[in-house]
Amino acid sequence: MSHSPMSVSPATADDFVLAMENVRGGYGDADILQGVTIKVAPREIVVIVGPNGAGKSTAMKAVFGLLIVRGGTVVFDGEDITGWAPNRIVKRGICYVPQVENVFREMTVHENFEMGAFLRKGDLTAAYDRVYQLFPDLKAKRKTPAGDLSGGQRQMVAMGRALMLDPKLLLLDEPTAGLSPKYMEQIFQITRDVRDTGVSIMLVEQHAKQALAFCDRGYVLATGANRHEGTGAALLADQEVAHMFLGG
């Protein structure tokens, strides 16, 4: 149950884009999170894994203001955003891609991107170029309703919509849920490409092994608290983590 030191990250506390520390809270009266600490450095992909009911998605929602936070702080880009409403957080530079119902099904791919940029003013050409460059498959489908696309392509639309606001931090809630292994790899690759455009990424994953192999750093949560943390490779090599997930 020991918390490993933060030796794996070269960044100091001020350098983190996101620092949620010792957060407690839940949706109603009961606390689902019992003190969770997760930090994301600039241009870093951080993955949260853990068994069902560990509070992975809940931890992500705490960042985005979708949770009643009763203790601890969430600091984003040097500003305390604990208790902010989601629409304020969006404007500040965090975008969130829900696990399900994450596209406008009856609207075209391009309209989905337009809605993503709803709060932005001025010329959006660069933003459109960026998403169509990241998701070249979608260029031919820009006039197709998002609901008619395959699961993998819908996930791309969802990520593209979130990127239209040019966030500093992107939150992805189980982006590979229900996708075939081929699409899972593709989504991971796209996530890296997105990171390379200068975005920090925090994602929750059910596929722990694959996710830890691809991320920069990972956190293992269990029953609403931190269990392990470290680089993806270190966590994969950890006996206890292996036992938890990998059937080792």
Place this chain on the structure above:
Amino acid sequence: MAIIDFINFYIVPGLLLGSIYAVGAIGITMVFGILRFAHFAHGDMATMGAFIALAVVGLFGVTPWTALPIAMVLTAILAVGIDRTFYDYLRKRPAILTVMASLGVALMLRSLVQVIWGVDPQTYQRGIVRPDTYFGILLRPRELYTFLSVIVIVVALTIFLRASKWGKAMRAMSDNPDLARLSGVDNRMVTLLLWTIVGALCAASGFMLAINTELTPMMGWFLLLPMFAAAILGGVGRVEGAVLGGLIVGMVEELSVLVMPGQYKAATAFVILLLILLVRPRGLLNGKVL
């Protein structure tokens, strides 16, 4: 019966009635799609709009068709006011409460019409108007204007919803409200726009029914069933579906007299509603499941 007679006696009246239903059904389907409740005051709001137009005609001595846009604006303001006073208050409660509240609003509006204008039938203009002939098709000016107005309204609304920023925001809110809010769409602004549009559409449908028949305090209430049938037939939340549904319901009502006694005309909308809910509850154009 010659084809041209069939067109003049069944198709033209069916299309006329259908386009009036269509304009009303668009409003119902939009409220359903965005606020997720069945708006029972829709018909009586249409009555109110028609009588407001009558008041405008009486007060300013303008022609009925000039009074229509003024009545649309005034009814839009009324609709926004009703939302702020009654529905907004219940927004966070179960939708059924708002449905019941809208029934109450319906009764209030109807009583208000009866108090102000009395219970007797009225008309915008007296006298008999002879139809003109267009390639053998008989059309009175008011029928022609009705068709033209419906086309203008549907085209303008479609352009607004497809091409404007806030039109897209309204579609997004109807499609996926949570995601629309995550994208920063202001719920209150969408609601305000919605009731503005719905109020204007109500006035238009009420006015067009009244100018082609007569004004009575109950006219809107009788519009309610065919308008709901049209909205559900087309697919809830689908504007183009509501237009299609309205035209079908109007046409079937007019054609029903060929096979059934005329007294049953009003029941056809009910039959269509039952059939569509049994066979294809998502409607012709795949609307939301209720």
